Amino acid sequence: MMTIKEKVNVEEQAIRAKKAAKVLSTLSTEKKNEALMTIANFLEREYHEILKANVVDLDNGKTKGYDEAFMDRLSLSKERIFEFANGLRNVAILDDPTGKVLSGWTLDNGLTVEKISVPLGVIGMIYEARPNVTVDATGLALKSGNAIVLKGGSSAISSNERIVDVIHQALEETDIPKDAVQFIATTDREATKQLFTMKQHIDVLIPRGGGSLINAVVNNATVPVLETGVGNCHIYIDKEADLQKALSIFVNAKTDRPAVCNAAETLIVHKEWFTNHHQHLVATLAEHNITVYGDEHIISVIPDARKATEHEWANEFLNMSIAIKAVDHVSEAIEHIDEYGTKHSEAIITENKETAHEFFKQVDAAALYHNASTRFTDGGALGFGAEIGISTQKLHARGPMGLPALTTVKYIMTGDGQIR
Template sequence: MTQIKSNVNVEQQAIEAKKAAKKLLTLSEAEKNEALHHLADVLEREYETILAANEKDLKNGRDQGFTEAFMDRLSLSKERVHDFANGLREVSELNDPTGNVLSDWTLDNGLQVQKVTVPLGVIGMIYEARPNVTVDATGLALKSGNAIILKGGSSAINSNQAIVEVMHKALEETKLPKEAVQFIASTDREATNQLFTMKEHVDVLIPRGGGKLIQAVVENATVPVLETGVGNCHIYVDKSADVEKAISIMINAKTDRPAVCNAAETLIVHKDWLEQHAAVLNEAFKQENIQVHADEHARSVIENALPAGHEDWANEYLSTDIAVKTVEDIADAIAHIETYGTKHSEAIVTEDDEAAETFMKLVDAAALYHNASTRFTDGGALGFGAEIGISTQKLHARGPMGLPALTTIKFLMKGNGQIR
């Protein structure tokens, strides 16, 4: 693939984004919503331009022998472009997360204090080869009054550039400055690295993608980061777990969408339960074509299991493989999660409420489940509307991040000469 190094001046783009962010502060919710609808209409109208650019990326992808799953995520169609447009229309329906007075009070001296939500300013979005993020993230940013700098994966660069060009054309026909959407049209890693340290112009970086991408951002950025996504999730089947619930939750969490971050990767199972229910578990693995990687004890009762080691406990399979770990008790299970979990989503299956409470209290993760599948850690499933990602960090936002995660607050004080 040719490296595209066109005359990209990332700092200049960031300065323009910052300026556009100021302009966004002066616009009304109606103006932002109208712009989102217009973006949607123009994307639908210009879908052929987008598909032509996408064809170039697909050709590059085929030439480089990318996997089918990768090509599937990269591939656009008229229908997918319509889905993007409808996503923008849905975002326009969500409540404006800015301008909310979270609290207000008056000091004894008469100074009036308001704590009000405001946009973050400029968001740097760094993501892999999913062109839908280009549209989704732009919609969420604009709705929340933020400018956005997009840096997508290089294998989708033609698709992304075409999408942004169409969006720019559309924005010119709205009240929103088109400079509010900046696209880094370069596959040069230096361009991304510049973004990492532009504290003056960029308010937050949101990396979306695999562990390596996120790690690179966290290690190199001085701009604050909202970490998203890696989910090494566990289902712990406790001694008293109901068999039907345990099996159906495990199968759902593992197989419903194995490649997503809220899918389960390891089944932790109480040794008594395992011994008692090995047959039904074996049956389930077989029926669902799940490849098991198990510790020594579990291998003595689970059929066709490969040996599991550190790599199996520590990494996401993102496939229908599963690791199986036997434990003596709940403390063992919690310790295993503490060692290998990514603080995303963890589930316990048990009929013992006290065990459930211990699990909920002691396991450190964004989402904890008692007798339900980890697959519900998702902005859509929880009713947040669209999400910008799933935060696995503890500051600012944790778990699925909807529009409020793209805001900060200001204290606004009105006085008549108060001094201290």
């Protein structure tokens, strides 16, 4: 197993991945599925070793003073390892997105045209903290016929290195070359910067992490980028919202896993609803120990609420805090989301379908919800299997990116001597 002290040659790794991608693109769906099943079995078999490596990362995190949300994303358990192993099995049973005839037609001269789905080639994955991304990204890449070059954050390097070592052991027993999964085992940031400009070897970069990481990739890469986004997600409780439904959805979206990108960070409430139900909301906030930052209307009613600044409106808390704004109309809620949202996930709670329709038409986000929690913005929850990230851009992939997002197309023309 490579140690992080060794000098890595990123370009050499990318070249090996590119060669492996050629082999991988020719393999049958059955061969790829067998490989994913094998990796899943190896991960479960070696979970003790993965947890030992994770302890090293967690100890380093404590020493460096990482906050609770970050440590949660970094932490592994037997249950989490088995969960992402099962994620690979779920991906294995999904339809292969490659080799499909997406459309076809025949020209007047008899030339036939077919639009075929094919792998992207080599994916560069740059991510922070979460070791599960190593497995999720690998599974989706291999199933869609792509090789992958992984560059995880330094905080999880021991965990990621051990996970990839297990993946390589598994691939030795399959038809997929182990070079199809490359891990850049260094904490040197120059290695990450190298990935930004290796357009001749890397076909697409996918950054997954905080805003600074994503912006660094988007602003500096010459390789095409599938941009994922941070999740400053909002829930708007309309004046015609059902009380129990609103409280239940809010509690789930805020407290189920507050450190993830689809957790709610801002609650917008219609003043009429707030006037009628603020006591129930205050009791719910207190029950779950949620720290409140609010506008003037909110802090005049909710005990111990703190004044919200631009920072609270604009950024992810990733903890048990919430920003709350009171509005007179759905249009004000939409204006606030337009100003501070990150185009990730936004929800409206109302029994008025017309109001919900207005919200859906005007709010620009990858995922919109009516009377449901934002926590469903997840590849697994939406039936995609694992996800490689949640795209907030407007190119070919938006929202949770599953297998189809990792393909492109070829046009295949078949003739009988036609010339132009």
